[in-house]
Amino acid sequence: MISMDAVTKNFGNFKALDQVDLHVAKGSVYGLVGPNGAGKTTLLKILAGVYRPDGGAVSVDGVPVYENVDVKQRMAFIPDELHFLPLATPKSLAAFYGDIYREFDWERYRKIQGILELDERQKVSKMSKGMRKQVSFWLSMACRPDVLVLDEPVDGLDPVMRRQIWSLLLQDVAERQMTVLVSSHNLRELEDVCDHVGILNKGKMLLERDLDEMKSDIHKIQVAYGPDVAPGVLEEREVSLDILKKERSGSVSTYIVRGAKAEVEPVVLSLSPLLFEFIPLTLEEIFMYEIGGAGYEVKNILL
């Protein structure tokens, strides 16, 4: 569905994106994560057809996006910094969107209005940040896009409204096979909605995987051995284990290990641990460990 191949973007001498590949299947919810300045917003603006890439190709269903009105008809973009036409109300904006988006659905507009409970005659400029965010979702979803590109989409929304918005989005994903590419720092939330994740760092795509697959490839294990097993013996088996992080608390050691469960388990069990269990990793933890491996980690510095 969405395909970005070897996309490069320079801002002067600064390389914002460097040979980035990204692929999103139809009906997928793809979470794009990365530290500040990683290039996420740039990537999304390129996908939305705002920026022209300096190199590489960006397409939706094999059709280039940049300056392609027909492709843009099938896309909606909610940027991080919202902008509405001056003096606009939701109603006037809906008329505007209805005119330029062929698939704009007034029935859906009315339905969403009932959910969001916003006054369509109120000037958007007079609304709160959260309300303006709701308006942008309202309009975008009424356009019934095939591709929805979101940059920090729920920033400013209260928890109830976040859940409500995500529910609406996922409903479209389920019913219409809408594809969502979302960038957010709220990894907890992304974990709930995304099926694919890409991690971008310093303009390069570190990895992009199915979220479940990603989780199956990295594990947190807790291990305690009997007195006859010297502490740290597991580390000596690093030849067969890819340990990303280790912590010890008394006799219990915690490891972040990369590798399939079936590969890790025999190695640990061969030392006859007294305690051994797999603890589920959150996306945030995966992000931290992956990014940490790429030289971006929390520094234990006390100021």
Next chain:
Amino acid sequence: MKLEVRVMKSKTSYSKKLWSGRLVRHNLRLYGLLSLLFTIFLWLVHPVRMLLDHERMLGMQEVGALYTEGMRILSFPNPVDGLLAFVVPVVMGLVLLRYLQEPSATAVYHSFPLGRSQILGSQILSGAVLFLGPLLLNALVMGGLVLWEGNGAWTEAIRWFAGYGTTGMMVFGFALMLGMALGSTLVQGVLVYVFLFLPVGLVLGVANILELLLHGYPYGESDVMKWTRISPVMALENMARDGNGWDRTMVQFLAYILLFFGMAFLLYRKRKLERNTDYLCFDSFKTGFVFLMTFLGMTLAGVYFKEMMYTRTSTHVGMAVGAVLAYAASQMIAQKSVFIHRTWKGMAVYGLAMTLTLTAISLDVGGYSRRIPNLGQVRSIQLTQQLLDTEGQLRSYGNWGSHYDPETGMPLPEGFNPILAIQEGNGAAGLKTYIAQEQEAYVTPEALQAIWELHFSRMSEADPVERGSRVVLEYRLENGGTLRRGYSFEYDAKVPELGRLFETLEYKRKNNPVLFLASQGLSKAVVNSPLGEPIGIRGQEAIGVLLDGIREDVLEETYESRWEEGGPFYFVDFYYPYTDLQGKTLESYVNVPVYSGYGRTREALDALGLLDRVVPTPGNVRSLAVLDRMGEDPYLEKMRSMEMPEAYEGLRKVEDKEKLALLLPQLQSNYRYTLAGDYYQVQVKALNAVGEEGLRTFYLRKEKLPRELLAEVND
């Protein structure tokens, strides 16, 4: 899902549309207030004023006045319209491009399923409706008013609309085009006006500096001056001055509109939106921008310093200062940073290039100054009229027709020349011939030879001079080419080569309308006697005697005698009747200066029995006093000494008739124009034409004072 199996609405191909109707409607709603204000303003300036004038004109019961007034209001550009045509479209251009200079707006607009051409097309259409709508509305109302009056050309309203609309859309296009290269509304607004005036400023500035650096460079008449016309401002100014250029200017503006809008589309396509808040969004423009601004700053500062001190050194200093300041400022804009010290190499290269160029110009490496055609190649030579016209050195005749209504004293209608209204058979009808040939080039061999020699004499003079009259010689060559050179003449310098030109018949015919008068049909002549009261002469024969005398003197007058005069002795007005616009018969006159050396005129006055009433003689002069030598300001001294009988009584006076007979014929002028030479101011107590006694002032060259009286009159 495959794109091709998707059901597409077939009614519209969005990508091919040049605008979005919804975006246009949105813009109209958003900026409609601006347009409404413009409409109201135009309404007040034009239709309401026409209505008010209508009432006034009806009250005056002047048929045709409303028509005239209406046409004046409808003429474009009048000052208010001209100003608004350069303000309103720029404001439209700024507000309609704001979306492009705010990152969040840029992202949203360009994520819409609208192509860039479609967005820009919508903004252009919006601007056109917002600007042309009010114009069209007012034009219709004004056209209706003219029809209602039943006196005229409602099509003038269409012309007004076309002129105003074309100018405004051209300025709007210019603002859009520049906006496409800029990332700040403020910078866009400033640079729009800088670049609108840039061609004029640069060309005038460069020509002004060349005048100082390059001997013989004809500032003001040079070929380069025509480049100022590429500026819309100058084109409009020309259009205002020359109504006949209206259609040509419209074509020029239409071409500009196409060019500017086309360039705007092109730049929009190339514009990188991630750079949309840079002052200059295109790297490729930065170098050109910086050096253009540097050149502009250098030129403007050079002109300023030149005009302040009028020396080459000061001009060079000004140019250097202006270049450095402009370079720094433009680099700051281009780099969007005040830390520009790393760009010093560009300034160094520019400085070196300019130093070499200016040195080459000053040394006249190309031989510009020495390039004069042989007379055999010359068909004619045109002299600009400012030549010899200042301070009355040669053209102090002032013998020109009055352009004031003699009954009301008010100026005659603009563009109305009473001479052109003279009927055939009138003695002044020859003035039409004078007007026709006055501005023409010199063609007679003797005049061409004189001008050619004059040119050589100028080449050897230091140029320019601070106090001088600028003369431009334009050679029209046999091969169809032209060659122009300009020089300065000092007001007070005696130039023998100028004398040779002065004494040619062609020069005299170009500068003396009195040579074209005939006594038949002239209504009267009035001698403005230097003794006080004017003397009227009626009757064709008497007028003819005086006219013949003056004409003979003009034809015989030499440069040497004129040079020694300093100024006219008195003036004679020859009156002629003409018919004004309303069919009423009025009088105007040709004002002719008479110099003390005009012997034939003196004889004519004598023959008419008027000499004693015009010229100071022992018969009408009671006494005479010679004041100290003149200072630097003859007018001020004259004002101080005139009509002060108490002061006069305290002077040493000459009253002896024999001595007066020696002194009075030497008096030279009643008006003194030139500062050359040493003069005495002479006060005369004399009887005027009606026998009243009064004090009058004359001037006398020092060497003209009879030696035997020198000790007596000089303290």
